[in-house]
Amino acid sequence: MIDAGYGDRDLPSPPAVSKYVWNLDLAKIAGASVNHASTMSNAARYLDTILVPGILCDKATVQLFAGSGGHGCISFLKEKYIPAGPANGGDGGSGGNIWIQAVRGETSLHKLSRRNILRAGRGKNGQGRTRGGVRGDDIIIQVPVGTVVREIERVDPVFEAEQRQKLEAGRAPPREGEEGSEEGANPAGPWKWDRSRWLLYPAITPQDIATAEFPRLPRARRPAIASVQVAAPVSLDLSVPMEKPLLLAAGAVGGLGNPHFVTKEVPRPKFATKGESGMSITLELELKLLADVGLVGLPNAGKSTLLRAMSKSRARVGNWAFTTLQPNIGTVVLDDYRGRPASHSKYADGEPRINYTIADIPGLVKDAHLDRGLGISFLRHVERARVLAFVVDLNAGDAVTALRALWKEVGEYERMKIQEEQEKSDPMVEWSPFRSVDEALRNQNETIVIQSGPNYNAPLTPEIPSIAAKPWFVVATKADLPGTQENFKALREYVEEVSGGHVEHPSGREKVWEGKVEALPISAINGHGTRQITELVVGLLDD
Ligand SMILES: Nc1nc2c(ncn2[C@@H]2O[C@H](COP(=O)(O)OP(=O)(O)OP(=O)(O)O)[C@@H](O)[C@H]2O)c(=O)[nH]1
Ligand SMILES: [Mg+2]
Numbered sequence: 001m002i003d004a005g006y007g008d009r010d011l012p013s014p015p016a017v018s019k020y021v022w023n024l025d026l027a028k029i030a031g032a033s034v035n036h037a038s039t040m041s042n043a044a045r046y047l048d049t050i051l052v053p054g055i056l057c058d059k060a061t062v063q064l065f066a067g068s069g070g071h072g073c074i075s076f077l078k079e080k081y082i083p084a085g086p087a088n089g090g091d092g093g094s095g096g097n098i099w100i101q102a103v104r105g106e107t108s109l110h111k112l113s114r115r116n117i118l119r120a121g122r123g124k125n126g127q128g129r130t131r132g133g134v135r136g137d138d139i140i141i142q143v144p145v146g147t148v149v150r151e152i153e154r155v156d157p158v159f160e161a162e163q164r165q166k167l168e169a170g171r172a173p174p175r176e177g178e179e180g181s182e183e184g185a186n187p188a189g190p191w192k193w194d195r196s197r198w199l200l201y202p203a204i205t206p207q208d209i210a211t212a213e214f215p216r217l218p219r220a221r222r223p224a225i226a227s228v229q230v231a232a233p234v235s236l237d238l239s240v241p242m243e244k245p246l247l248l249a250a251g252a253v254g255g256l257g258n259p260h261f262v263t264k265e266v267p268r269p270k271f272a273t274k275g276e277s278g279m280s281i282t283l284e285l286e287l288k289l290l291a292d293v294g295l296v297g298l299p300n301a302g303k304s305t306l307l308r309a310m311s312k313s314r315a316r317v318g319n320w321a322f323t324t325l326q327p328n329i330g331t332v333v334l335d336d337y338r339g340r341p342a343s344h345s346k347y348a349d350g351e352p353r354i355n356y357t358i359a360d361i362p363g364l365v366k367d368a369h370l371d372r373g374l375g376i377s378f379l380r381h382v383e384r385a386r387v388l389a390f391v392v393d394l395n396a397g398d399a400v401t402a403l404r405a406l407w408k409e410v411g412e413y414e415r416m417k418i419q420e421e422q423e424k425s426d427p428m429v430e431w432s433p434f435r436s437v438d439e440a441l442r443n444q445n446e447t448i449v450i451q452s453g454p455n456y457n458a459p460l461t462p463e464i465p466s467i468a469a470k471p472w473f474v475v476a477t478k479a480d481l482p483g484t485q486e487n488f489k490a491l492r493e494y495v496e497e498v499s500g501g502h503v504e505h506p507s508g509r510e511k512v513w514e515g516k517v518e519a520l521p522i523s524a525i526n527g528h529g530t531r532q533i534t535e536l537v538v539g540l541l542d543d
Contacts, residue, residue, distance in 0.1 A: 060110075061282065063282045064118050064282075065120065065278055066252065068275050069092050069253045070133035071133075071255045074201045086262070086267070089126055089272050090126030090127050090128070091256055093124045094135055094223050095120060095122055096139060097247055098120050098138070100245060101143070102144065104354070105355075109287050120136055120139045121136030123275055126255070135251075147236075148238070151235065155280045162220055165220070204270050215263070221253045241351075253276050255274045256273045258272045292385065295391050296364060297391030300396070301363065301392060301396070305524040306530075309530050311332050312330070315360055329360070331355045358389075383467055388473075389533070392406075395478045395484055399487050403474060404506045469513055473518045473540070474517065479522055479528075491519050499517040520532050
């Protein structure tokens with residue numbers, strides 16, 4: 001236990017917290033069901049801890065396949081005294097849709113990045129007695145709030161068919177009273193069998209096929225729901241939790257049953273159409289805001305130990321620098337629906353906060369902003385956390401020096417980034433357009449301007465608030481070790497002076513967060529002091 005050298009704060013044991021909130025299992029979400037943490041089986045929980053050792057995942061590429069439509073049915077009424085009744089094949093069911101929804105329960109994209117192909121269900125085929133096929137199952141992709149979605153590729157068979165039809169319509173004069181013909185060949189008909197579109201009666205013979213005449217293929221159709229589909233190309237910034245999911249890809253319509261093709265000449269058509277094939281979209285998802293709290297500290301400061309103490313994360317801990325090479329994320333559950341919640345915190349919209357996330361980032365070293373050590377990619381994570389926790393080791397030299405060194409690194413990185421941004425917005429090439437025909441003929445002064453700006457590699461550079469403007473606090477670890485009190489006292493005095501504005505802000509920036517900076521002593525290996533961190537974090541997040 002830590003003795004009373006740390007002032008008025010006593011260090012109670014940590015709250016019961018657990019790491020994963022389960023409310024999404026992609027294998028089960030068909031049909032818009034949302035599974036809550038409490039309904040998850042222990043086995044699945046256990047499996048996930050093995051499969052995903054808490055590695056933070058902020059990017060995923062997924063290929064989505066909307067459901068194809070079921071085929072139409074070829075069937076005839078058959079009853080006593082009616083040996084050869086009229087056509088009564090049902091239409092095929094339409095394919096399943098794919099939806100996306102940003103929800104608060106999700107904290108990482110790791111489940112999506114593991115399953116990079118998602119398929120909505122296929123519509124069932126139509127059946128006899130004019131029974132339509134059952135619709136395919138929908139898929140809802142639930143992502144964390146702060147996900148940016150961008151389309152990479154799209155294959156839409158219906159769109160292609162429409163384009164083909166337009167082309168044909170332009171090439172061949174349409175028959176009187178009708179639009180352009182489908183599938184080329186002979187615009188005036190009769191049409192021959194197109195294997196990919198027509199379904200034939202099983203008893204039909206090859207000779208029949210060769211001589212049979214088919215009606216004009218119906219135009220490629222879209223389901224009515226496609227009108228609410230997100231316009232192509234998909235580019236979404238899901239920064240608020242969504243009450244209802246958004247339609248990304250509508251399932252394709254089913255084929256038409258044989259009653260659709262009854263004519264005076266062909267009263268009993270022995271064909272029906274196949275369902276349309278579903279579209280596929282490849283999306284890149286990126287989590288813009290990664291965690292509520294980012295742990296910033298020198299190597300070996302005890303960041304991973306702290307994460308383990310606060311969440312159920314099993315991040316690796318070792319008594320040497322660079323134990324952590326990949327960022328880890330842990331979720332601190334505030335309300336596990338058992339007993340009283342650990343906090344009564346609420347989101348801005350009044351919904352109770354059930355958890356918050358902590359990102360354990362590899363240790364920062366001197367000149368990390370020049371990509372030294374594990375460098376820039378990790379500073380990127382720092383930039384995206386809402387609150388920063390500077391973790392300093394009380395047992396490794398002067399804590400104030402360590403804190404200032406950390407801020408310096410963060411500040412340098414930011415300065416470099418601002419410079420880069422400015423360079424990006426400068427025009428890349430000068431351009432002076434021709435002002436007269438003469439000039440053009442002489443072909444002088446021809447330069448072209450390519451305005452740099454959003455491009456494919458950086459289509460969305462969301463506005464990120466300055467790092468120094470983020471709320472922050474200091475976590476002084478290893479407070480259980482002897483002789484650390486003095487170090488902590490000096491640290492707390494320094495921090496108080498910084499919040500009072502008596503000394504320069506360690507970032508060296510002018511616009512800084514104006515709240516009161518706290519310094520908390522903790523002993524992560526004993527779990528002491530973690531409750532205070534939670535209280536503080538929740539307070540900062542609520543502001
Ligand atoms: N006595 C004591 N030791 C601690 C405490 N927290 C961490 N340690 C020890 O400090 C060492 C480093 O801990 P880590 O959690 O791996 O440190 P880290 O900051 O994640 O280090 P990197 O991943 O290398 O950046 C381990 O040997 C821990 O056991 C603490 O509160 N008290
Ligand atoms: Mg670590």
